[in-house]
Amino acid sequence: MTSIAKTLRPLARAAASSSRPLRPAFSRTAPQIRCLSSTLPRRDVDISDIPPTPITHLSDTEALMAESVSKFAQDVILPKAREMDEAESMDPTVVEQLFEQGLMGVEIPEEYGGSGMNFTSAIIAIEELARVDPSVSVMADVHNTLCNTAILKWGTEKLKKEWLPKLATNTVGSxxxxxxxxxxxxxxxxxxxxxxxxxxxxxxxxxxxxxxxxxxxxxxxxxxxxxxxxxxxxxxxxxxxxxxxxxxxxxxxxxxxxxxxxxxxxxxxxxxxxxxxxxxxxGYKYAIGLLNEGRIGIAAQMTGLALGAFENAAGYAWNDRKQFGQLIGEFQGMQHQMAQAWTEIQAARALVFNAARKKEAGEDFVMDAAMAKLYASQVAGKVSGQAVEWMGGMGFVREGLAEKYFRDSKIGAIYEGTSNIQLTTIARHLQKTYTK
Amino acid sequence: MSGLRILVPVKRVIDYAVKPRVNRAQTAVETANVKHSMNPFDELSIEEAVRLRERKVPVEEIVAFSAGPPKAQDILRTAMAMGADRGIHVQIDEKEGKGELEPLGVAKLLKRVVEKEKSNLVILGKQSIDDDAGQTGQMLAALLNWSQATQASKVQVEGDSVIVTREVDGGVETLKAKLPMIITTDLRLNEPRYASLPNIMKAKKKPLDKKTLKDFEGDFSARLKTVKVTEPPPRKGGIKVEDVDGMISKLKELGAL
CATH class of the missing domain: 2.40.110.10 (Butyryl-CoA Dehydrogenase, subunit A, domain 2)
Known part of the structure; x- marks a missing residue:
C-alpha cells in the first residue's frame, strides 16, 4: 500500500540532531512520557526528501475508496440511520454489509482475508461513515483501530491465523x-x-x-x-x-x-x-499504544460528523427554506456563520489527516492525535449545534438528522480519552519541550 | 464457442448529483473542480458483464475501455474494482470542449478496439449523461455490421445466442440474436455494486494499457462545431385562473386552443 513509510528510504536518524535550534521540533524532541501518552515510533524513517503535498491529498486508491464508501454510506446506511437511532440498535444487515464491503478489515493484510490498506484509509472510511451515521462509524472505528490493530501488532501467528480472517469477514470485535x-x-x-x-x-x-x-x-x-x-x-x-x-x-x-x-x-x-x-x-503498554492511535479514529469520526451536520444544514439553507422573500442562506448573518463553521471543520480535518500521516510515516504522533481528537470533537459539537439552529424548527424535530448529529457529537469529548485528558497530554508534551 | 470476450466502454462524466454550469464563454459546460464519476449507464454495463460471469456464463475476459483525459483512469480503476479484468485507456487531450470525441469518433475507435481485442460482445450504456447523444452503440453496430439490442432490461446468454428484454411503450419486447453483438443498457437492468475495499486493492494490480489516438488507424476527428451552449431558461411560475371561462380564454390567448 501507499504507506508513506514503505516508499521512503530507511535512514539513521543522524540528520535529526542537526541545526535549527530555534524551532521546537516536536516530532523529534517530543519526549516519551508515561501515562496514556507515549508510544514509540514504529520505525526510523526520514521523510525530508519527499516533496510536500497538501495534507488533504489522497492517493488514487484512497480517493477511490473514499468515493466508494461514501456512496455505500449514502445509499445503504443513510435510509436506516434515523430508524436505528430510534430503535437504539444496530441493524444486523448493516453490520453484514460493512463486512462485505471490506470495511471491518481495512488494515488486515489480504492473506488474512482483509482489505490490506493503510492506516489513513481506515481513517477516511471512519470519516465517510460518520458523515452519514456516527454510530456505524464508531463500530467500524473500534473494530479496526483497536481490535484488529491489537492482533496485528501483538498476536501470535496462531492467534492471527485464527482471528484475523474472522475479524475481516464476520466477527465484530470489542x-x-x-x-x-x-x-x-x-x-x-x-x-x-x-x-x-x-x-x-x-x-x-x-x-x-x-x-x-x-x-x-x-x-x-x-x-x-x-x-x-x-x-x-x-x-x-x-x-x-x-x-x-x-x-x-x-x-x-x-x-x-x-x-x-x-x-x-x-x-x-x-x-x-x-x-x-x-x-x-x-497490557498497559498495549492499551496506551492502541488508544493513542485509536483517538485519531475518533477524531475522524468527529470531523465526519461535523461534515455531515454541515452538509445537511447547508442543503436546507441554500435550497429549501425561504424567509423575508429569500433563501435563508442568502442572509449575511447566516453566511458568515457557515463560512466560519466550514473553516473550523477544515482546520480540524487538517489536524486529523496530519496525525494519520505522521503515524504512517513512523513519526511521534501522540500530541498530534490528542490535538486532533480534542479539536475535532469541539468543532463537531459546535457545528452540529449551530446546524440545528440554522435549520430552526426543522433542525429540532426528530424527522431529519440535524438533532441526531448534535446528540451524537457529545460523545466525542468523552470516550477514548476525555477532552481534559487530551489537554493534559498536550500540556505535558509542551511542558517537557519548554522546560529549560 | 470458447467464451465471451466482453468489451465495456466507460465514460468519465460530471457526477449525476452535480448541477452542471455553462462556462462564461458559452462554449461548454464547466468541468474544472467539478466532481466526476463513471457514467451511471456504464456502471450498469460493467455490472451486467460481471453478473454474466457470476451466473456461470462462460466469460473469458471483461475489458473496460475509456477514451478521455488522464483522470479517466480513475473510472477504469473503478470498473476493475467492480470486476473488469483489465483496462485500456486512450488518452485524449481535452481543452475547454475542444478535441473531444464525438459519438462517431468513439464508435470508429471502438471498432478498432473490438478488432484488436477480438471481442464478441460489447455492452455499452445507452447514453452518457453529459451529452445524452445515445448514438455510440448503434453506430458501432453499424460499423461492425453486428446485431444490436438497445436499452436492455434483461440479458440472457444461451450458447451463442443472446436474449435481450427491453422495455418499450406499454410492455416489453424480447429480442434474440446471435453473437457477436452489441447491447446497450437501461436503468432497470441491474443494481451496480459498490467497489469493496479488497477489490479496490486488487484493481490496483490489474493491467491498465495506456494508449493515444495515434495507436489506432482511422480518422476520429470531430465533424460538428459547437456554436453555443446555454442554460435552459428558468421555469416561470404559472398563474391561477378564476374559472373555466378564464382558463379557456387564457389558453386561447396563448394559442393553445
Missing amino acids: FCLSEPVSGSDAFALATKATRTGNGYKINGGKMWITNSMEANFFIVFANLDPSKKYKGITAFIVEKGTPGFSIAKKEKKLGIRASSTCVINFDDVEIPKENLLGDEFE
Missing part, C-alpha cells in the same frame, strides 16, 4: 478497558486474572463497552499481579459464550444510540493459555 472504578484513570482497573493449570481465569466487571452486543471477540484488560500496580495489567482474548462471561446491562444513551454500550461481567471466566495477547504484564 475492546474492554473501562470499569466502574477506572475511566480516565484507566490503569486503576480492578478486574483480576489468575493463572490456572493451562491458562487464565478472569474475574471482575467492565463498563461502557462499545460494540458489546454485536461482538463475539473481546480484548479484555485485567491485572495479573495487583502487587505490581498498573504494571500487572495484561491483555486477554475472550470469546462471547465462554462460561462466566455475561452482558449485564445495555445502556440507554444520549447519542450514538444505535451503537451498543454495555456492562460486562466476568465470573470465573476460564480461557486457554493461547488467549494471552502478547506478553504478560505488557
Whole structure:
C-alpha cells in the first residue's frame, strides 16, 4: 500500500540532531512520557526528501475508496440511520454489509482475508461513515483501530491465523478497558486474572463497552499481579459464550444510540493459555499504544460528523427554506456563520489527516492525535449545534438528522480519552519541550 | 464457442448529483473542480458483464475501455474494482470542449478496439449523461455490421445466442440474436455494486494499457462545431385562473386552443 513509510528510504536518524535550534521540533524532541501518552515510533524513517503535498491529498486508491464508501454510506446506511437511532440498535444487515464491503478489515493484510490498506484509509472510511451515521462509524472505528490493530501488532501467528480472517469477514470485535472504578484513570482497573493449570481465569466487571452486543471477540484488560500496580495489567482474548462471561446491562444513551454500550461481567471466566495477547504484564503498554492511535479514529469520526451536520444544514439553507422573500442562506448573518463553521471543520480535518500521516510515516504522533481528537470533537459539537439552529424548527424535530448529529457529537469529548485528558497530554508534551 | 470476450466502454462524466454550469464563454459546460464519476449507464454495463460471469456464463475476459483525459483512469480503476479484468485507456487531450470525441469518433475507435481485442460482445450504456447523444452503440453496430439490442432490461446468454428484454411503450419486447453483438443498457437492468475495499486493492494490480489516438488507424476527428451552449431558461411560475371561462380564454390567448 501507499504507506508513506514503505516508499521512503530507511535512514539513521543522524540528520535529526542537526541545526535549527530555534524551532521546537516536536516530532523529534517530543519526549516519551508515561501515562496514556507515549508510544514509540514504529520505525526510523526520514521523510525530508519527499516533496510536500497538501495534507488533504489522497492517493488514487484512497480517493477511490473514499468515493466508494461514501456512496455505500449514502445509499445503504443513510435510509436506516434515523430508524436505528430510534430503535437504539444496530441493524444486523448493516453490520453484514460493512463486512462485505471490506470495511471491518481495512488494515488486515489480504492473506488474512482483509482489505490490506493503510492506516489513513481506515481513517477516511471512519470519516465517510460518520458523515452519514456516527454510530456505524464508531463500530467500524473500534473494530479496526483497536481490535484488529491489537492482533496485528501483538498476536501470535496462531492467534492471527485464527482471528484475523474472522475479524475481516464476520466477527465484530470489542475492546474492554473501562470499569466502574477506572475511566480516565484507566490503569486503576480492578478486574483480576489468575493463572490456572493451562491458562487464565478472569474475574471482575467492565463498563461502557462499545460494540458489546454485536461482538463475539473481546480484548479484555485485567491485572495479573495487583502487587505490581498498573504494571500487572495484561491483555486477554475472550470469546462471547465462554462460561462466566455475561452482558449485564445495555445502556440507554444520549447519542450514538444505535451503537451498543454495555456492562460486562466476568465470573470465573476460564480461557486457554493461547488467549494471552502478547506478553504478560505488557497490557498497559498495549492499551496506551492502541488508544493513542485509536483517538485519531475518533477524531475522524468527529470531523465526519461535523461534515455531515454541515452538509445537511447547508442543503436546507441554500435550497429549501425561504424567509423575508429569500433563501435563508442568502442572509449575511447566516453566511458568515457557515463560512466560519466550514473553516473550523477544515482546520480540524487538517489536524486529523496530519496525525494519520505522521503515524504512517513512523513519526511521534501522540500530541498530534490528542490535538486532533480534542479539536475535532469541539468543532463537531459546535457545528452540529449551530446546524440545528440554522435549520430552526426543522433542525429540532426528530424527522431529519440535524438533532441526531448534535446528540451524537457529545460523545466525542468523552470516550477514548476525555477532552481534559487530551489537554493534559498536550500540556505535558509542551511542558517537557519548554522546560529549560 | 470458447467464451465471451466482453468489451465495456466507460465514460468519465460530471457526477449525476452535480448541477452542471455553462462556462462564461458559452462554449461548454464547466468541468474544472467539478466532481466526476463513471457514467451511471456504464456502471450498469460493467455490472451486467460481471453478473454474466457470476451466473456461470462462460466469460473469458471483461475489458473496460475509456477514451478521455488522464483522470479517466480513475473510472477504469473503478470498473476493475467492480470486476473488469483489465483496462485500456486512450488518452485524449481535452481543452475547454475542444478535441473531444464525438459519438462517431468513439464508435470508429471502438471498432478498432473490438478488432484488436477480438471481442464478441460489447455492452455499452445507452447514453452518457453529459451529452445524452445515445448514438455510440448503434453506430458501432453499424460499423461492425453486428446485431444490436438497445436499452436492455434483461440479458440472457444461451450458447451463442443472446436474449435481450427491453422495455418499450406499454410492455416489453424480447429480442434474440446471435453473437457477436452489441447491447446497450437501461436503468432497470441491474443494481451496480459498490467497489469493496479488497477489490479496490486488487484493481490496483490489474493491467491498465495506456494508449493515444495515434495507436489506432482511422480518422476520429470531430465533424460538428459547437456554436453555443446555454442554460435552459428558468421555469416561470404559472398563474391561477378564476374559472373555466378564464382558463379557456387564457389558453386561447396563448394559442393553445
